[in-house]
Structure formats: C-alpha cells, structure tokens
Amino acid sequence: MTRRDFTAAALCATACLRADDHLRTLKGTLTPDGLRTPDGQIVKLTGDAPTIGVLNDKRVQGMQLEITGEPSANGAIRILPIHKQGMFVLKGDKKLFVTYWCDVCSIRTYTPGVCLCCQDETQLDLREKLDF
Ligand SMILES: [Zn+2]
Numbered sequence: 267m268t269r270r271d272f273t274a275a276a277l278c279a280t281a282c283l284r285a286d287d288h289l290r291t292l293k294g295t296l297t298p299d300g301l302r303t304p305d306g307q308i309v310k311l312t313g314d315a316p317t318i319g320v321l322n323d324k325r326v327q328g329m330q331l332e333i334t335g336e337p338s339a340n341g342a343i344r345i346l347p348i349h350k351q352g353m354f355v356l357k358g359d360k361k362l363f364v365t366y367w368c369d370v371c372s373i374r375t376y377t378p379g380v381c382l383c384c385q386d387e388t389q390l391d392l393r394e395k396l397d398f
Pocket residue numbers: 368369370371372373381382383384385386
C-alpha cells in the first residue's frame with residue numbers, strides 16, 4: 267500500500283462513517299455547471315475521478331439524473347464513490363445505471379474513455395441492471 271492509498275482509505279473511513287446520516291438525494295438535469303433542480307437551482311457536483319468523468323460526459327449532460335451524496339460546506343454535493351452507485355439516469359419510470367461498453371471486447375466500465383483492451387472509445391450504455 268502506498269502512502270497515498272493509505273491516506274485515501276483513512277479519509278474514506280472518516281467520511282463514510284459520518285456520511286450515512288446526512289446523505290442527500292437530488293433529481294435534476296445534468297448541465298456542465300452542475301445539476302439543475304426542478305426549481306431552477308444549480309447544485310455543484312463533485313465526486314471521485316470516475317464519477318467526475320461521467321459528469322463531464324457530453325452524452326450524459328442534458329439527461330435527468332438522480333444523485334445521492336454528501337453535502338459539503340460550499341454547497342456542492344459529493345456523490346457517493348462510483349462503486350456505491352450514487353448516480354442514476356432517469357428515463358420514464360426507470361432508474362438506469364450509467365455504464366460504458368466496448369462491443370469488440372465485451373468489456374464494461376463505469377467512466378467514459380477508451381477500452382482498456384482495444385483502445386477504442388467506449389459507448390455509453392444505460393442499463394436497468396448490472397450483470398456481474
Ligand atoms: Zn475493446
């Protein structure tokens with residue numbers, strides 16, 4: 267374990283212990299500036315690197331999202347770490363997981379980018395269920 271990993275783990279232990287009692291869930295439209303709630307407010311969003319990757323994905327911007335995270339002092343919401351699934355796309359009455367898929371290699375990832383295997387750009391693939 268590197269020193270950096272250790273610090274991250276220690277921070278998470280503190281944050282995650284505190285997090286459960288004041289998590290917030292918000293719905294709105296994803297914009298480049300944050301989440302636009304139905305009353306027109308823009309809520310800044312932050313999170314871990316894969317989460318920020320999704321927030322910056324132009325294919326996801328403009329969609330209705332439901333996010334769960336921890337409010338921070340500056341008014342931003344820190345979305346749950348990507349493996350805890352604090353981010354969904356809402357379509358009709360469905361809550362969809364945001365995933366990315368490489369057709370060639372059948373590899374699924376959770377943040378936009380190139381496929382680890384063939385280096386092709388992965389496709390946005392909204393899923394009702396995650397099949398592990
Ligand atoms: Zn591939």
